[in-house]
Amino acid sequence: MKGLVPVLAVVAVLAAVPLAGVSNVTLNFLVVALMTALAGQGWNVLGGYGGQYSFGHAAFFGTGAYITAVLQVRYGINAWLAFGLGIVGGALLGAVVGGLTFRSGLRGSYFALVTLAIAEVLRISASVAPITGAGVGTLVKLDLHVAALQFQSRAAFYWTILALVAVALIVTRQIERSRFGVWLIAVRENEDAATALGVNATAIKLAAMVISGAITAAAGCFYVQYFLFIDSGLAYGSWISIEALLTPIIGGAGTVFGPLVGALLVRGLGEGARMVTGGEAPGVDLVVYGCVLVLIIWLAPRGLIGALAQLRGRLKRPAPLVEAGHG
Amino acid sequence: MADPLLAVEHLSRRFGGLSAVNDVSLAAEEGRITALIGPNGAGKTTLFALIAGFLKPSGGTIRYRGEDVTGEAPHRMARRGIARTFQVVQPFAGLTVHENILVGAHLRHPQREAALAAAAQVGRDLNLGAMLERPADTLTVAGRKRLELAKALATEPKLLLLDEVLAGLNPSEIRDIVPVIRALCRRGITILMIEHVMQAVMSLAEHVFVLAEGRIIAAGSPAQVAADPHVVEAYLGHGAAARLGGRAHDK
Numbered sequence: 001m002k003g004l005v006p007v008l009a010v011v012a013v014l015a016a017v018p019l020a021g022v023s024n025v026t027l028n029f030l031v032v033a034l035m036t037a038l039a040g041q042g043w044n045v046l047g048g049y050g051g052q053y054s055f056g057h058a059a060f061f062g063t064g065a066y067i068t069a070v071l072q073v074r075y076g077i078n079a080w081l082a083f084g085l086g087i088v089g090g091a092l093l094g095a096v097v098g099g100l101t102f103r104s105g106l107r108g109s110y111f112a113l114v115t116l117a118i119a120e121v122l123r124i125s126a127s128v129a130p131i132t133g134a135g136v137g138t139l140v141k142l143d144l145h146v147a148a149l150q151f152q153s154r155a156a157f158y159w160t161i162l163a164l165v166a167v168a169l170i171v172t173r174q175i176e177r178s179r180f181g182v183w184l185i186a187v188r189e190n191e192d193a194a195t196a197l198g199v200n201a202t203a204i205k206l207a208a209m210v211i212s213g214a215i216t217a218a219a220g221c222f223y224v225q226y227f228l229f230i231d232s233g234l235a236y237g238s239w240i241s242i243e244a245l246l247t248p249i250i251g252g253a254g255t256v257f258g259p260l261v262g263a264l265l266v267r268g269l270g271e272g273a274r275m276v277t278g279g280e281a282p283g284v285d286l287v288v289y290g291c292v293l294v295l296i297i298w299l300a301p302r303g304l305i306g307a308l309a310q311l312r313g314r315l316k317r318p319a320p321l322v323e324a325g326h327g
Numbered sequence: 328m329a330d331p332l333l334a335v336e337h338l339s340r341r342f343g344g345l346s347a348v349n350d351v352s353l354a355a356e357e358g359r360i361t362a363l364i365g366p367n368g369a370g371k372t373t374l375f376a377l378i379a380g381f382l383k384p385s386g387g388t389i390r391y392r393g394e395d396v397t398g399e400a401p402h403r404m405a406r407r408g409i410a411r412t413f414q415v416v417q418p419f420a421g422l423t424v425h426e427n428i429l430v431g432a433h434l435r436h437p438q439r440e441a442a443l444a445a446a447a448q449v450g451r452d453l454n455l456g457a458m459l460e461r462p463a464d465t466l467t468v469a470g471r472k473r474l475e476l477a478k479a480l481a482t483e484p485k486l487l488l489l490d491e492v493l494a495g496l497n498p499s500e501i502r503d504i505v506p507v508i509r510a511l512c513r514r515g516i517t518i519l520m521i522e523h524v525m526q527a528v529m530s531l532a533e534h535v536f537v538l539a540e541g542r543i544i545a546a547g548s549p550a551q552v553a554a555d556p557h558v559v560e561a562y563l564g565h566g567a568a569a570r571l572g573g574r575a576h577d578k
Binding site: 177178179182183185186189190192193194195196197198199200201 | 379381400401402405406410411413417418419420421422426429430431433434437438439442478479481482
């Protein structure tokens, strides 16, 4: 429990934001930033802790989104249930993709390319399949009731996505302190060495992918409830694959708060750039993302949180340690 | 005599046309230190990789505690109690010494607190106690070799496969670590070691197998093996034994 104090403190501070009377525009910004953070938190479990860099996390985001939307619109299933099933769908997809890639021993760039390809296959399929609404997309009916998982106020949406982010933070924190997490990190650092110590690397990566898929799918489910519309480009487009990996890498991959910090920073800079240019330069936020990524990889390859930890470590231990005598 | 802890029978491994390990049989008796020596390229590390499950044999069997474990995955071998070290040390470079050992300790201790305590104890046993919180990549060569050993030991093995843990150490570091290995054996861990440092093999091993060009060419006590003309020839080339013997005659 002691390890959860920082998580609970951060969540408490964020939960108080709507009470401070911020504008709807600001709340909207925060909702989208938290949604990006959630997608990034999913990526972080697999990529940050497990070292398996997926370039296609849109596959999970989109699957969660489509399941939530299609079940409601075409099958009349309750929104809450559809939301839950969307998360389950993400987990199942994680099991399938993980089973295919890890059991066949794909590592590194091969794994990245296969995940990218899977997201593309899903995008193209969704753009032609009748059940997803094909090119037109799927519109969820406006029904501002709690039973339909839609809210009158932005603040309620904000607290919903914050609750999801909080759950993901707690899950990540618990993973970090569990045997599973230690073994997952060991696989990231050196798969052969981990295997020699009794770690079933394939099973560990598969489990990480299932958790990762579920978390990123939850972001997709939320997207549908918030915007009430989904099409193949939004669901499976590369924008979300990029944001899901960009936010943890910028914030600090393999750290609990990395995706959250990264999402707030990236989204904040993007919004700032849009405001400065007054909307006259579409795509300027993407240019900002690119610049931030270059700067981070150049100056702080372990992300903002990694850089802070390093700085703190240097302040704590000013002189390099001399190896204590052995023997 | 009881069954040996590890019995390798007629084991072979081919890489294309090359027989890296060819019809090798050897045994590691429980509670003893057995050494595997041989010139570079003899197939020693390949043989270790076969025993630990990292490579699948082309033929032959591996028996561990009487059970056929041929071709089992490495993590299963580790769970059975077979731990190996790597000739080229394989630390988890981004982690601290303590976290490195923790990975191994978790095999027998699922709970974090117990695993942390067990890992710290293994670290102290190997004189890494003062370095537990240091990043593994800041250790010296000797420190890394100890860490390699600590990680393997943390899995609480019954059989420890040591692949040249003394290589790259200076004589004083070797003097430090030899008693550590002997103490492990006294604690009941059976050891099979690949070693080039003959002084250590002579003082540690009770039984020695000599591998050359993928085959076992001699076996016996360290003294027997050292006197075997086949062994001398394997290291020094064809006819070396005769030449050396001849010189001894001349004197």
